[in-house]
Amino acid sequence: MNRENRAIRIGNVLRADIRGFVVASRIPEPEVPTFGTFVRAPIQQGQSQLIGLVYNISLQDDPFLRHLAVTVEEDNPAHQEIIADQRERAIPIEISVVAIGYRDSHGYRYGLPPQPPMILKNITVCRTEEVKEITARPEWMRLLLENREVPADELIAHTIQRSAKLHAGEEQAYLLAAGRYLARQLVREPLRLETLLQRMAGGE
Amino acid sequence: MLQLAELKDEITALKQAAVARQRRREVETEDALKWLADAPDAPTLRQLVKQQGDPGEQYALPVMDDVPLTQRFQELEQPPRETTVVAVDGSQIRPDRHAAILYYLLQVGGMIFRYNGRAPSTQSKSTLHFKPSELYDKEGLLITGQLGQRRTVAELEYLAQLTAQARAAGAPTPLLALTDGPLLWPYSGRSEEENRQLLPAYFTAFSDLQQSDGMPVGFVERPGGRPLVNLLRLTRPSAGKAANSAAESSPDQLTDRELMAHFLQPGERSIWFKRDSPMNQQHTRAGHAIWFSYLNIGTEHWPVIARLETPAWAAQHAAWVKILQQVLLHQARVLHGHPYVLARAHELALVTHQDQAALNNLLQQQLVAAGVVTHVSVKAAQKAYLGRK
Numbered sequence: 001m002n003r004e005n006r007a008i009r010i011g012n013v014l015r016a017d018i019r020g021f022v023v024a025s026r027i028p029e030p031e032v033p034t035f036g037t038f039v040r041a042p043i044q045q046g047q048s049q050l051i052g053l054v055y056n057i058s059l060q061d062d063p064f065l066r067h068l069a070v071t072v073e074e075d076n077p078a079h080q081e082i083i084a085d086q087r088e089r090a091i092p093i094e095i096s097v098v099a100i101g102y103r104d105s106h107g108y109r110y111g112l113p114p115q116p117p118m119i120l121k122n123i124t125v126c127r128t129e130e131v132k133e134i135t136a137r138p139e140w141m142r143l144l145l146e147n148r149e150v151p152a153d154e155l156i157a158h159t160i161q162r163s164a165k166l167h168a169g170e171e172q173a174y175l176l177a178a179g180r181y182l183a184r185q186l187v188r189e190p191l192r193l194e195t196l197l198q199r200m201a202g203g204e
Numbered sequence: 205m206l207q208l209a210e211l212k213d214e215i216t217a218l219k220q221a222a223v224a225r226q227r228r229r230e231v232e233t234e235d236a237l238k239w240l241a242d243a244p245d246a247p248t249l250r251q252l253v254k255q256q257g258d259p260g261e262q263y264a265l266p267v268m269d270d271v272p273l274t275q276r277f278q279e280l281e282q283p284p285r286e287t288t289v290v291a292v293d294g295s296q297i298r299p300d301r302h303a304a305i306l307y308y309l310l311q312v313g314g315m316i317f318r319y320n321g322r323a324p325s326t327q328s329k330s331t332l333h334f335k336p337s338e339l340y341d342k343e344g345l346l347i348t349g350q351l352g353q354r355r356t357v358a359e360l361e362y363l364a365q366l367t368a369q370a371r372a373a374g375a376p377t378p379l380l381a382l383t384d385g386p387l388l389w390p391y392s393g394r395s396e397e398e399n400r401q402l403l404p405a406y407f408t409a410f411s412d413l414q415q416s417d418g419m420p421v422g423f424v425e426r427p428g429g430r431p432l433v434n435l436l437r438l439t440r441p442s443a444g445k446a447a448n449s450a451a452e453s454s455p456d457q458l459t460d461r462e463l464m465a466h467f468l469q470p471g472e473r474s475i476w477f478k479r480d481s482p483m484n485q486q487h488t489r490a491g492h493a494i495w496f497s498y499l500n501i502g503t504e505h506w507p508v509i510a511r512l513e514t515p516a517w518a519a520q521h522a523a524w525v526k527i528l529q530q531v532l533l534h535q536a537r538v539l540h541g542h543p544y545v546l547a548r549a550h551e552l553a554l555v556t557h558q559d560q561a562a563l564n565n566l567l568q569q570q571l572v573a574a575g576v577v578t579h580v581s582v583k584a585a586q587k588a589y590l591g592r593k
Contacts, residue, residue: 084323085324
């Protein structure tokens, strides 16, 4: 099974509110999700799944690393195994996720979830097929556009570019629909719209 | 809640006692270093212990006849390429009668570190114990001290397993096998479980390590005890006499670690000693008598003394010991006096509070799904609430 189609668990919920949550994780570097990764968390005793986007990844202070940082030298042959080990070591990180909607028995809903995920709930990266379904309608951007506490425009532009590739053969139509949606939502913010469209097109 | 103001007098008394102890230790160190310099040869020292030793005391007996007590070994080279070090450590979740579910867990973590420029391999193993026969002793009481003994055995068995694995993967000799703590069985050896199950299993793990041509080493940082100081006391001119001369101290504060911190330069190792304790005699009968040596893995202004324990059959390979010293010095240098490989083994073995909470959640979910309702005691719930304050 390739990476896109297997369920990757990234960690447990550390703190949460209705708008998003933070995941504490100790996973090796290749497994760390990237900016804009879609993740899901069980809510309402597993009856629904909160859908969110990773918008921040912070490496936590690790006393072990702090200790090593002052003694280990990257170009010292005597430290090669230790540096290699630290690069593969499961590092403590915090992953911040912003909610964009949730899925219940009726399908995907783009709005605030009825409940945040509970503490220590396991968070999983969404599979490619799920991402394609979630992003099929441009409404997935609605909550992000209203959110001033996360780098929403960067997140939107980045996600549109990635999700467009999932809609093979309809890429242009997909981008056009996204652009039209943004134009309607940001009718009172023409400068913001322009910047966002430029980012979508790969500029700036 | 701690009322620090109420402890003011005791804190002052503690400070004064510490200052007095330090002054006394300085005098004792000076005397002990003189006795060390003037000590007779190994056969004479062993004879001295035999004739004048107090049966209730522990003595460090030098094991090699032709090596003086003052001999120090220095290793300046880096470990040879491809040298392999296996390290293990363990941790546990103790059985808690106030918890929702009664169980205990042992977890051992291990690392195989090979000097070849590549990342070491890491592994761990957890076992869950919940049967009444595992949780209660013969008197029907929840086990306490036995858990540490079982963990010690689990650690050495895992060390033997990983050593065999490294050997099968082509690790060269010497193949160093490190554990954090003493190798000499650190318990009384008097309980039925120890004699019937644990000690035989412990000695079997030693034999497995020997079979793999591994060198088991117990790394004891900040060692307690004073078997060498006790030996030196016997060499005093006034030893055995009722009163000591005023000019000579009778060390009752000084430990071997403090003496070695003044005797060994950074990177230096002492000679090998053995203890003639009943437990080491048991080890000897099993073919795994334990020898020990002191090593300074610190720096000029910050000596860090560790006691190394290894079976006699391994300590007698001078080439193995030479590489052991090189490896420990290299490993300790990056972590200011603690071998990197042991620190990582500890990290891999550690069961955090978060791990424990996740395990408890999972167990409770499984039980609830099966229709079994459990809950923590009222006392535990109250403590958890207060602990969050």
